[in-house]
Amino acid sequence: MGHDHAHGHAHGGTVSAGHRRRLALVLAITGTVLVVQAVGAVLSGSLALLADAAHMATDTVGIALALGAVTLAQRPASGRRTFGWQRIEVLAAAGNGLLLLAVGGYVVVEAVRRIGDPPEIRSGLMLTVAVLGLVANLVSLALLREGQGESLNMRGAYLEVLGDALGSVAVIVAALVITTTGWTAADVVASFVVGALVLPRAWSLLRDALDVLLEAAPRGVDMAEVRRHVLGVEGVTDVHDLHAWTITSGLPVLSAHVVVDDALLADGHGGRVLDALCACLGGHFDVEHCTFQLESVSHRAHEAPVHD
Numbered sequence: 001m002g003h004d005h006a007h008g009h010a011h012g013g014t015v016s017a018g019h020r021r022r023l024a025l026v027l028a029i030t031g032t033v034l035v036v037q038a039v040g041a042v043l044s045g046s047l048a049l050l051a052d053a054a055h056m057a058t059d060t061v062g063i064a065l066a067l068g069a070v071t072l073a074q075r076p077a078s079g080r081r082t083f084g085w086q087r088i089e090v091l092a093a094a095g096n097g098l099l100l101l102a103v104g105g106y107v108v109v110e111a112v113r114r115i116g117d118p119p120e121i122r123s124g125l126m127l128t129v130a131v132l133g134l135v136a137n138l139v140s141l142a143l144l145r146e147g148q149g150e151s152l153n154m155r156g157a158y159l160e161v162l163g164d165a166l167g168s169v170a171v172i173v174a175a176l177v178i179t180t181t182g183w184t185a186a187d188v189v190a191s192f193v194v195g196a197l198v199l200p201r202a203w204s205l206l207r208d209a210l211d212v213l214l215e216a217a218p219r220g221v222d223m224a225e226v227r228r229h230v231l232g233v234e235g236v237t238d239v240h241d242l243h244a245w246t247i248t249s250g251l252p253v254l255s256a257h258v259v260v261d262d263a264l265l266a267d268g269h270g271g272r273v274l275d276a277l278c279a280c281l282g283g284h285f286d287v288e289h290c291t292f293q294l295e296s297v298s299h300r301a302h303e304a305p306v307h308d
Contacts, residue, residue: 023067023157026140030059030161033136040129044122047114048171048190051107052133055167055198058103059160062096089248090212093156097206100160104198111191121184127175130168137165156209159201167194215245218252226281230256233276235264237297253289254281262296270294 037053040046072085144158174190177183217223221244230239238259246252260273274292281290 020067020071022143023063023154026143026157026161027060027063027067029136029140030056030063033133034060037129037133040125044126044129046121046123046126046171046175046187047107047110048167048174048187048194049126049129051103051110051191051194052130052164052167052171054103054106055160055164055194056133058096058099059157059164062092062099062160063157065092065095068092087212087248090209090246094206094209094213096156096160097202097209100163100198100202101206104195104202107191107198108195111188111195114188114191115185121178121187123175123178126187127172127179130171130175134165134168134172137161137168141165156205159205163197163201166197170194170197212246212248215243217244218246221252221254226254229280230258230277233273233280235261235273236277237261251289253291255291255293257293257295259295259297262298265294265296 034053034056037049037056041050041053072088075085140161141158144154144161170190170193174186177186211219223242223244226244227239227242230236230242236258240257240259242254242256244252244254258273258277260270264270264273273294277292278290
């Protein structure tokens with residue numbers, strides 16, 4: 001006997017879908033500022049500004065990936081893809097994390113190469129372009145702030161813009177130092193700061209995306225506590241093949257084989273057990289879909305090798 005319990009949004013939409021227009025606007029902003037920063041970096045000779053432009057480039061690519069993922073994720077489920085394209089949002093988040101790691105590594109390596117031999121820097125142009133980048137990043141952060149707490153995909157876009165905003169602050173400080181003191185090594189220091197800001201965030205995002213792809217239990221769902229609740233339902237004697245994972249942000253699922261007393265099943269009370277299980281799991285854990293297979297105690301010997 002099987003049963004599915006669901007609440008919340010349906011398979012046809014994802015959490016990120018409501019923020020698609022904001023993503024498109026942020027993409028337009030970052031794409032425009034990227035061109036300005038790249039030109040400014042070449043003309044000023046600033047590695048820190050070039051690093052910020054490179055980070056902005058990954059912002060642009062990453063947000064484009066996120067926007068494309070949100071669009072594809074709205075496609076309906078089919079016979080082969082029973083959850084549709086919803087997990088592509090997680091793949092986009094993983095791609096963003098890899099891009100951020102690559103950019104952070106490049107900036108650090110290039111900064112090391114410049115130690116002891118900093119080039120001449122046009123600090124005035126460097127400062128102007130960095131301020132423009134910071135303003136653009138602040139506008140983008142305001143647009144993405146609401147969605148970043150709801151979706152891993154939106155969080156990836158938000159973290160990229162946040163890291164770039166902090167990088168712009170570092171570039172502004174370096175430009176001011178060079179302007180007032182002539183110490184051009186400040187550009188190299190700022191480059192290290194940008195790299196240090198990017199790498200930890202990149203790893204955090206990539207780790208979370210990999211957890212979803214590896215079907216780890218959703219954060220906040222204690223599997224031992226879930227097992228305890230299931231076993232606490234009247235008539236349940238055992239539970240096995242208990243799994244919880246995440247399809248995409250905002251869509252956790254759970255399945256389990258639940259062993260029920262033979263007498264209850266024989267008396268036709270299996271539906272009552274299912275209702276109790278659904279009420280218990282739906283009330284105590286933020287799990288979108290719960291699917292249970294009820295089995296009698298005598299059926300256990302006919303089961304294939306099971307997992308806890």
